[in-house]
Amino acid sequence: MTSELYQRDREWHPPALAQNYKTSLARSPRNALLSIQGSASELTGPTFGHDEIDAIDNDLLRNYAKTGDPIGERIIVHGRVLDENRRPVPHTLVEIWQANAGGRYRHKKDSYLAAIDPNFGGCGRTLTDENGFYRFRTVKPGAYPWRNWINSWRPAHIHISVFGTAFAQRLITQMYFEGDPLIAKCPIVQTIPDQRAIDQLVAALDLNATIPLDSIAYKFDIILRGSRSTFFENRPEGN
Amino acid sequence: MTQSLDYRKETASQTAGPYVHIGLAPGDAGFDIYAHELGHDIAGPNAKGQRIKVTGIVTDGTGAPVKDVLIEIWQANAAGIYPGQGDVEDGFRGWGRVIPDFESGEFTLETIKPGEVVGRDGRKTAPHLNLWLVARGINVGLNTRMYFDDAAAANDKDPVLTLIEQAHRRDTLIAKGDGETYRFDICLQGENETVFLDV
Ligand SMILES: [Fe+3]
Numbered sequence: 305m306t307s308e309l310y311q312r313d314r315e316w317h318p319p320a321l322a323q324n325y326k327t328s329l330a331r332s333p334r335n336a337l338l339s340i341q342g343s344a345s346e347l348t349g350p351t352f353g354h355d356e357i358d359a360i361d362n363d364l365l366r367n368y369a370k371t372g373d374p375i376g377e378r379i380i381v382h383g384r385v386l387d388e389n390r391r392p393v394p395h396t397l398v399e400i401w402q403a404n405a406g407g408r409y410r411h412k413k414d415s416y417l418a419a420i421d422p423n424f425g426g427c428g429r430t431l432t433d434e435n436g437f438y439r440f441r442t443v444k445p446g447a448y449p450w451r452n453w454i455n456s457w458r459p460a461h462i463h464i465s466v467f468g469t470a471f472a473q474r475l476i477t478q479m480y481f482e483g484d485p486l487i488a489k490c491p492i493v494q495t496i497p498d499q500r501a502i503d504q505l506v507a508a509l510d511l512n513a514t515i516p517l518d519s520i521a522y523k524f525d526i527i528l529r530g531s532r533s534t535f536f537e538n539r540p541e542g543n
Numbered sequence: 544m545t546q547s548l549d550y551r552k553e554t555a556s557q558t559a560g561p562y563v564h565i566g567l568a569p570g571d572a573g574f575d576i577y578a579h580e581l582g583h584d585i586a587g588p589n590a591k592g593q594r595i596k597v598t599g600i601v602t603d604g605t606g607a608p609v610k611d612v613l614i615e616i617w618q619a620n621a622a623g624i625y626p627g628q629g630d631v632e633d634g635f636r637g638w639g640r641v642i643p644d645f646e647s648g649e650f651t652l653e654t655i656k657p658g659e660v661v662g663r664d665g666r667k668t669a670p671h672l673n674l675w676l677v678a679r680g681i682n683v684g685l686n687t688r689m690y691f692d693d694a695a696a697a698n699d700k701d702p703v704l705t706l707i708e709q710a711h712r713r714d715t716l717i718a719k720g721d722g723e724t725y726r727f728d729i730c731l732q733g734e735n736e737t738v739f740l741d742v
Pocket of ligand 1: 461560
């Protein structure tokens, strides 16, 4: 038995072709997507276990540290993975990657002149708990310049990948930080047509979750597609 | 006024950007951080069925290879069962992740050929891999499917392939091969644009 997903709201997501995000011009399909009814191919999905993920994988302050702590503002990013029905999504894989505090990625293609931090890798992963909660410890990433307009800057952001229970729930997004003036100026953020959808990508400063004299906290909930409470049979009787 | 339905909206997608590999495939990108990299073994050692190798290139609207793409695969086993849906061989994951060679842009994936899957209303679906592509410049991950040219009879009745109105575009979802090695190129835009799915 498999439950169907709510239709993805394509007017809420960014369109494939966004004139001001130049890379999308040659990488956006011109034909309409073919809408298909969900079947087992879309409504099942991979699962991950604690045996594949180490406890330290969600601690970016430690998971690549060689000689000491990374440079930067120590932060906690926490929240829940929920679906559109507000139901928690337990035991699902959340993966993140980000620039260091200076705005530089540990990637051979990143040639930004900000320094690489020898103690910061910039990626982490975790499984949500039985109530859909996740938590990472990291440093706040820096803004960085990129080649779109000649003076385009990405707001501080963390890339986030989430699975859910169905392959059709697969989602990659970016989390921004409350109060960042670059959010309104970013061509990638602004591919999203609805301001409410943008607001939903901005993590809130969460003083209740800070660790006094240690780390500041941001709260970020991730919402995956909801599923209908009705079910359909994917396999004939007796198969 | 009426009552609020009180649903939440799905979090909007954003591009995976140019550095997706350090997040999702760090080992493949030459960055040693995790003890276990995920997505390397789709079928596992015990899987029944024909072992296959698929190679291809993803190209953009100018014909250039998209070298920073990341592709995920989701498939049934040789009996047409997805993990989680029923019993599959021990170690059969059904899921994998590949990135192309940074120089050539060519990707390679190794797995087993899936069986026919029973779809809605008991209708058979031809053997296929479900693919999901993300990259810089792709605002929402693109879903598509890869079918096999040596399953022509099943393809002719497949509920997704037959839904494609322009018959010649069905070929964009069909890999060509000899039963063991297959070629499957994906075109994001242009004359041979692959059919992408809203799933
Ligand atoms: Fe980034």
